[in-house]
C-alpha cells in the first residue's frame with residue numbers, strides 16, 4: 001500500500017496528539033523543542049511495517065534523541081548526530097543498556113555521601129557562576145558534582161550528569177520561560193528553595209526506572225556538525241532518515257546551546273563528546289550550529305528560497321542565506337546516504353524573519369524534489385503543547401511576536 005494512503009487513514013487531528021505528555025525515557029533531561037514521540041513512532045511504524053527489510057535509522061539533528069528511541073523501539077539500528085554536547089550526552093544515556101545491579105549499588109553510595117555532613121568537596125567555579133547561581137546553591141551543586149566525579153563507571157557518571165542537569169534547571173537564576181538565558185528578578189532568586197540534594201536523589205530514582213536494561217540497542221552517536229560527520233557515511237547506507245532540523249540559525253531561533261550551557265558548565269568535559277571550545281562562552285554552540293558561522297553567501301538555486309530572500313531587508317538576508325545554503329548541503333548528503341527505497345521523514349516549522357514567514361516546508365520540498373526524491377505525503381499538524389507557546393518575547397523593536405503553532409511533516413522516498 002502507498003504511504004500516502006496509509007497516513008491518510010488517520011483522522012486529521014490524530015497527528016496533533018492533543019494532551020499527550022512526555023512519557024518514560026523521553027522525560028529524562030531538559031532539552032528544547034523536542035519532537036512528539038508517539039507521532040514519530042506512528043509514522044515510523046507505517047514505514048517499517050510497509051518494508052520489513054528496513055534496518056537503519058539516522059537523525060542528523062537528533063537533539064534529545066526522540067527519534068532514536070522510537071527507532072530503537074521498532075528494532076532499528078540507530079545513528080544520531082548533534083553539535084550540542086549536552087544533546088549528545090542525552091542521546092548516549094537514553095540509548096545505553098544499564099545494568100540493574102550497578103544502578104542499585106550506585107544509589108546506596110550516592111545517598112550516603114549526599115547526606116554526610118563531613119563529606120569534603122571542592123567548590124566548583126567558572127566565569128559568571130555567581131550571576132547564574134546563588135552562593136548556597138553553588139555549594140550544594142558542588143557537593144553533587146564531587147560525588148559524581150568519584151563514580152568509577154563512566155556510564156553511571158553520564159547518567160548522573162543528566163540528573164544533575166535537571167537540578168540545575170530548577171535551581172539556577174535563569175528564568176527558563178524562554179530558551180535564552182535571562183536572569184530572574186532578585187525577589188524570585190531569593191525565593192529559590194535550596195533542596196538540591198533531595199531533588200537530585202529523587203531525580204536519580206525516577207530517571208533510572210526509564211533507562212534501557214533489557215535489550216541492547218545498537219546506537220551510534222556522533223558529536224559534531226552534521227555537514228562534516230555525514231561524510232563518514234557510505235552511499236545508500238541508511239533506510240530511514242527521521243529528523244526535525246533547526247528552523248533557522250540557532251542564535252536567533254531556538255537557542256539549543258544557550259538552553260544547555262549552564263548544564264555543560266557543571267559537567268566534567270571528560271565525560272562529554274565534542275570540542276571543549278564549544279563551552280568557552282555562553283553562545284558559542286548556537287553560533288557554530290547550522291547557518292551559524294559558515295562563510296557561504298550563495299543561495300542555492302531554489303526558487304521559493306530566492307523569492308523569500310528577496311522580500312527580506314538587506315540586514316536579515318545574509319543569516320538566512322547561510323542557513324538555507326547549509327541546509328541544502330546537509331540535505332544533499334542525506335539524499336546520497338539514503339538507500340534506494342528508503343524514506344526521509346522531516347518535521348519542520350515555518351518561523352518568521354522580519355515579520356515574514358520563512359516557508360521552510362516549501363523550501364524543503366523543492367530541495368528534496370531537486371535531489372530526485374519522490375514526494376509521498378506532506379501534511380501539517382497543530383502544535384498544541386509547547387513550552388514556548390504562542391509568543392516569543394525579546395525581538396528587538398517588535399515586542400512579542402507569534403511563534404509557530406503548526407508544523408509540517410514531509411515524507412519523501414528515494415526511488416533510484
Ligand SMILES: C[S@@+](CC[C@H](N)C(=O)[O-])C[C@H]1O[C@@H](n2cnc3c(N)ncnc32)[C@H](O)[C@@H]1O
Nearest residue numbers: 034035061063064066082083084225226289290
Ligand atoms: C529541532 S532540534 C532537534 C530536536 C529533536 N528532534 C528532539 O526531539 O529533541 C535541532 C537540533 O539540531 C542541532 N544542530 C544544529 N545545527 C547542527 C549541525 N550543524 N550539526 C548537527 N546538529 C546541529 C541542534 O543542536 C538541535 O539539537
